[in-house]
Amino acid sequence: MYTIISGTNRADSNTIKIARQYDYFLRQKGIEPNFLSLENMDVNHRSPAMIQLEKTILIPAKKFIFIAPEYNGSIPGVLKSLIDISDIKNVWWGKKALLAGVSTGRAGNLRGMEHFTGILHYVKVIVHPNKLPISIVDRLLDAEGKITDPATVKVINQQLDEFIEF
Numbered sequence: 276m277y278t279i280i281s282g283t284n285r286a287d288s289n290t291i292k293i294a295r296q297y298d299y300f301l302r303q304k305g306i307e308p309n310f311l312s313l314e315n316m317d318v319n320h321r322s323p324a325m326i327q328l329e330k331t332i333l334i335p336a337k338k339f340i341f342i343a344p345e346y347n348g349s350i351p352g353v354l355k356s357l358i359d360i361s362d363i364k365n366v367w368w369g370k371k372a373l374l375a376g377v378s379t380g381r382a383g384n385l386r387g388m389e390h391f392t393g394i395l396h397y398v399k400v401i402v403h404p405n406k407l408p409i410s411i412v413d414r415l416l417d418a419e420g421k422i423t424d425p426a427t428v429k430v431i432n433q434q435l436d437e438f439i440e441f
């Protein structure tokens with residue numbers, strides 16, 4: 276089972292738009308992923324809602340796709356907090372992850388993806404080496420939040436094909 280995590284709590288983020296595109300491309304390949312947005316999520320304590328989320332879409336997932344925006348040169352704090360409050364052994368150990376970074380700047384969260392790789396390795400998650408920086412994201416999305424740039428569509432699909440085989 277696949278779970279896509281949109282790694283920000285910012286409302287109306289570009290990250291969630293990119294994450295929805297990953298969801299769409301995966302479905303085109305015959306895979307029906309779960310989708311988790313960190314918007315409106317309380318990651319400050321292990322609430323009943325958090326425990327329920329773990330049971331339904333985090334623990335059963337074998338593969339995670341993280342879409343993480345670049346906030347001040349790294350991943351958002353809310354994404355680290357999700358890891359910190361989770362049941363580490365049951366949610367993460369031995370699982371696999373694919374990463375994409377999102378920014379309006381030029382880096383596409385390259386540095387944040389490296390930081391996050393270190394964290395994921397610490398919780399025994401195997402990270403796919405093809406990490407995709409999606410930079411100047413505001414120029415890649417149309418009014419409906421779809422990616423218009425064919426080169427970006429191509430590299431996302433390549434990345435997903437590799438992850439399916441991973």
Ligand SMILES: Cc1cc2nc3c(=O)[nH]c(=O)nc-3n(C[C@H](O)[C@H](O)[C@H](O)COP(=O)(O)O)c2cc1C
Pocket residue numbers: 283285287288289290291344345346347348349377378379380381382383412413
């Ligand atoms: C708190 C915060 C910090 C940010 N820091 C950076 C940054 O370090 N580098 C960058 O290129 N863009 C930065 N941005 C802009 C984001 O790249 C931009 O908002 C992009 O759309 C991804 O974030 P979003 O998913 O919240 O929209 C920052 C945005 C916020 C809200």
